[in-house]
Amino acid sequence: MQETPLLIFNDNGIYCSQAEVYIDAWKPVDKCIITHGHADHSRWGHKNYITHTKNVPIIKHRLGEINVTGKDWGETFTINSVTFSLHPAGHIVASSQVRVEYKGEVWVFTGDFKTENDGIAEPFELVKCNTFITECTFGLPAFKWTPQAEVFTDINNWWATNKTENKTSIIFGYSLGKAQRILKHLDTSIGKIYTHGAIENMTNVLRENYNFHETTRITRDTTKKELLGNIVIAPPSAHGGTWIRKMVPYVTANASGWMTFRGARRRRAIDKGFVLSDHADWDGLLKTVKETGAEKVIATHGYTEIFSKYLREEMGLDARTEKTQYEEESGESAKKEGEVAE
Amino acid sequence: MKAFATLIKKLDSTNKTNEKVAALTAYFNQANEDDKLWTIAILSHRRPKRPVNTTLLRHWATEISNVPLWLFEESYHIVGDLAETIALILPTKNSLSETSCETSVDKSLTEYIEEIIKLKTLEEKQKKEYLQSTWLNLNYFERFVFNKIITGGFRIGVSQKLMTRALSRATEIDEDILAYKLMGNWTPETTTYQKLILETNEEDYLSKPYPFYLAYAVENNFQEDLGNINEWSFEHKWDGIRSQVIIRNDEVFVWSRGEELVTDKYPEFQKFLTNIPNGTVLDGEILPFGNNQIGNFNDLQTRIGRKNISKALLEKTPVILNAYDLLEWEGEDIRQKPFSERRKILDTLIGNINSEEIGLYLSETMRFNNWDDAANERELSREKRSEGLMLKRKDSPYLVGRKKGDWWKWKTDPFTIDAVLTYAMRGHGRRANLYTDYTFGLWNEGKLVTFAKAYSGLTDAEFRQVDAWIKRNTLERFGPVRSVTPHHVFEIAFEGIAESSRHKSGIATRFPRILRWRKDKPMEEANTLDDLKALIPK
Numbered sequence A: 001m002q003e004t005p006l007l008i009f010n011d012n013g014i015y016c017s018q019a020e021v022y023i024d025a026w027k028p029v030d031k032c033i034i035t036h037g038h039a040d041h042s043r044w045g046h047k048n049y050i051t052h053t054k055n056v057p058i059i060k061h062r063l064g065e066i067n068v069t070g071k072d073w074g075e076t077f078t079i080n081s082v083t084f085s086l087h088p089a090g091h092i093v094a095s096s097q098v099r100v101e102y103k104g105e106v107w108v109f110t111g112d113f114k115t116e117n118d119g120i121a122e123p124f125e126l127v128k129c130n131t132f133i134t135e136c137t138f139g140l141p142a143f144k145w146t147p148q149a150e151v152f153t154d155i156n157n158w159w160a161t162n163k164t165e166n167k168t169s170i171i172f173g174y175s176l177g178k179a180q181r182i183l184k185h186l187d188t189s190i191g192k193i194y195t196h197g198a199i200e201n202m203t204n205v206l207r208e209n210y211n212f213h214e215t216t217r218i219t220r221d222t223t224k225k226e227l228l229g230n231i232v233i234a235p236p237s238a239h240g241g242t243w244i245r246k247m248v249p250y251v252t253a254n255a256s257g258w259m260t261f262r263g264a265r266r267r268r269a270i271d272k273g274f275v276l277s278d279h280a281d282w283d284g285l286l287k288t289v290k291e292t293g294a295e296k297v298i299a300t301h302g303y304t305e306i307f308s309k310y311l312r313e314e315m316g317l318d319a320r321t322e323k324t325q326y327e328e329e330s331g332e333s334a335k336k337e338g339e340v341a342e
Numbered sequence B: 001m002k003a004f005a006t007l008i009k010k011l012d013s014t015n016k017t018n019e020k021v022a023a024l025t026a027y028f029n030q031a032n033e034d035d036k037l038w039t040i041a042i043l044s045h046r047r048p049k050r051p052v053n054t055t056l057l058r059h060w061a062t063e064i065s066n067v068p069l070w071l072f073e074e075s076y077h078i079v080g081d082l083a084e085t086i087a088l089i090l091p092t093k094n095s096l097s098e099t100s101c102e103t104s105v106d107k108s109l110t111e112y113i114e115e116i117i118k119l120k121t122l123e124e125k126q127k128k129e130y131l132q133s134t135w136l137n138l139n140y141f142e143r144f145v146f147n148k149i150i151t152g153g154f155r156i157g158v159s160q161k162l163m164t165r166a167l168s169r170a171t172e173i174d175e176d177i178l179a180y181k182l183m184g185n186w187t188p189e190t191t192t193y194q195k196l197i198l199e200t201n202e203e204d205y206l207s208k209p210y211p212f213y214l215a216y217a218v219e220n221n222f223q224e225d226l227g228n229i230n231e232w233s234f235e236h237k238w239d240g241i242r243s244q245v246i247i248r249n250d251e252v253f254v255w256s257r258g259e260e261l262v263t264d265k266y267p268e269f270q271k272f273l274t275n276i277p278n279g280t281v282l283d284g285e286i287l288p289f290g291n292n293q294i295g296n297f298n299d300l301q302t303r304i305g306r307k308n309i310s311k312a313l314l315e316k317t318p319v320i321l322n323a324y325d326l327l328e329w330e331g332e333d334i335r336q337k338p339f340s341e342r343r344k345i346l347d348t349l350i351g352n353i354n355s356e357e358i359g360l361y362l363s364e365t366m367r368f369n370n371w372d373d374a375a376n377e378r379e380l381s382r383e384k385r386s387e388g389l390m391l392k393r394k395d396s397p398y399l400v401g402r403k404k405g406d407w408w409k410w411k412t413d414p415f416t417i418d419a420v421l422t423y424a425m426r427g428h429g430r431r432a433n434l435y436t437d438y439t440f441g442l443w444n445e446g447k448l449v450t451f452a453k454a455y456s457g458l459t460d461a462e463f464r465q466v467d468a469w470i471k472r473n474t475l476e477r478f479g480p481v482r483s484v485t486p487h488h489v490f491e492i493a494f495e496g497i498a499e500s501s502r503h504k505s506g507i508a509t510r511f512p513r514i515l516r517w518r519k520d521k522p523m524e525e526a527n528t529l530d531d532l533k534a535l536i537p538k
Ligand SMILES: [Zn+2]
Pocket: A036, A038, A041, A091, A112, A341
């Protein structure tokens, strides 16, 4: 008789039937472990949430009063003989991978992850496992990230140049994660940092556990003149709206992994594209898969078919894809919401 | 190369015309003459001949990238551009970042291009060595530019006109004169910057055409804006190849609108020499003309595509020139004379020849006393094998490029038909993550028969909606293509229609595009193939 796999993919989400626990379920369930605060991973309506302690204020901010238990990194908790623990995923602040162990077999689900240390999110921790369930948002060899120090030099130079032309710099990044990563590395000797309300609110929630530069919320009273030469961090959804129009003269930039594509850089009327992602690039994905020592790999979202084919044919792994409701091929659709990961 | 790559990057990262012109002008002010000439050549689509085929390029790039060929192809489907895909997948010590633009060698643009030209004569092994080592020495963006020089297709939103304007600012030579100098059959291998741009050289002018004057489509309520109808001359708008035929020094030169010298493709026009005096330049339309009547544009395709024009083909698809303007007469540029005067000379000239015998006809002018009469004539366009009417101001000079005011096209309304979405393909470039290229079918005996592909006409928001629907309703996947559950109906507009053995449906349509999403229509009510056939002009 075939044994039920430790984790299965059903209509509600990723499910551990032995423990009767879901991970990042997309439909309301009884008990759900949450990897991180992005909307496609932490949904509304579960009866009980389990997540990292530092993610508690984040999902409370997003979902209101919920029943949630916080766990520390590496802290094990056992449900019906299944042992769970959370490990840093490096994707955004307080983002976890979930390690699941039962009768000596280990599975890991990455949620979203990146391998580069971005200076705010707790750095990615490699967790050995038998089966590795991974995202592959940027699972194509065309995606290779530049070290962020170089990207931020570019961003700060761009800001400084705009300032000499007496223009306002507006940079887009989703309000949980990318916005704070940008904020963390801006050079405040150039000027003041202003924020869109959605970003200011989220940043204030995070200030409880993390340090950021001082920011000023843009309100109705903010004048065009005081913004000149300074920088504004805004969610992508603000682009093209009336909110931004009153900041003329301004220059816009997008910071995203999708800016790798020349077509995406040229899209719409965004002046500048910086390649900066909170997901692993091609080399990061491959290196991680290799180092986990997993024999089985399941790709959940991104270029899943291509990525798993590569793992099968070039690396000889038992790799397949599973359909989930995490942002698939999300280059465009995610942009409309600012809140969702890239 | 660094300077040229920086220029391309600047042009690429702005959509503001004045910023593009400024970047180009600055470049023209500082580059050396050889680099300037090659830049002009590349921006006017005169790149060196491709020294290696793209299959080899792919193989050699994957070889040093540790990427299997199938994965390269998948990536290419998503990126949408070969030069960009190669630039992206190559191992890189030089990142995408701007601060790390260090290359170990910096040769000039001209040096690189000369190497690319020389490459053609080398052995395959040497070609490979050169390309692989060059790739590894360039940073990402330079590599992209280098690949583009090899593969062609620099689409950076710089029209020839825009480039000419920048060159004019840098050289202080009049824009129209530069446009004239830049036309024709030159390449940097056959001329120099000094000769092409700076010197005036009589001999070069022998084959040179004039820049074409292009019409805008009429705007809403144009009848009021155009004033007195008596000031306007009307013609039918012919659907062929816009061309200039030049007769100078006992030679005939034929230019198409893409500024291509196509003399060899139309040997029948050599007959013009017998009746048309030297120093004449005609502007008109090349039209297919079998059995003494205008054929369908589809017939012309066989003439356009063919390199060698056989006797059989000449007999099967004869062409004529339907002339509508005279730009040079008795060796003199008469573009500044009023249209009516130019036409008077043209009418006399062609009136005195045997059109049938030499294949040179006159596009007849018409006059109307009121707009209703003009509108009635426009209704007859399809019957007369035209696309609508042209309106030309009688006292207007012949201008350069697309300019509003004196020439207007008043096209017939497009054909439309309601069809069902059957297949979708991922878009390219800016739409690489969306399914935006669609195939449409019409009903025939209870089945949907593919009749057209279209990839424009919806708003970004609509494309996102359809894309999301496609991803949830996929039947099968074939590489980048998905078949979808037939459900959604779209109204498709197109300009022309003709029978065609090359199409599954037996019918070819011209410029199909999506007019609107018929959310109100169930798919059973989409049109049939017979409905489409009924639209073919008899
Ligand atoms: Zn995420």
